[in-house]
Amino acid sequence: MPKSWDEWAAFVTVVGFALTALGYILNTFVKKPIDRIGIKVDKLDHQTEVRLDDHEKRLNKIEEWKELTEGTQHE
Numbered sequence: 001m002p003k004s005w006d007e008w009a010a011f012v013t014v015v016g017f018a019l020t021a022l023g024y025i026l027n028t029f030v031k032k033p034i035d036r037i038g039i040k041v042d043k044l045d046h047q048t049e050v051r052l053d054d055h056e057k058r059l060n061k062i063e064e065w066k067e068l069t070e071g072t073q074h075e
Contacts, residue, residue: 002008 002011
């Protein structure tokens with residue numbers, strides 16, 4: 001461990017620089033890609049909801065058509 005003020009100043013400088021570099025690396029290579037993935041997941045979720053709504057509308061139309069055709073066959 002450092003014994004004088006000069007050694008402490010150098011130690012703090014090196015540790016501070018190392019932590020700054022680590023923060024930059026984590027931000028660049030971890031946080032930003034995770035944020036991009038989050039945006040893509042949100043878009044995918046929206047697209048999935050739209051497609052499910054479309055399928056639900058189609059199924060409702062088919063069920064309505066089936067009910068109409070079943071009613072005309074019995075008469």
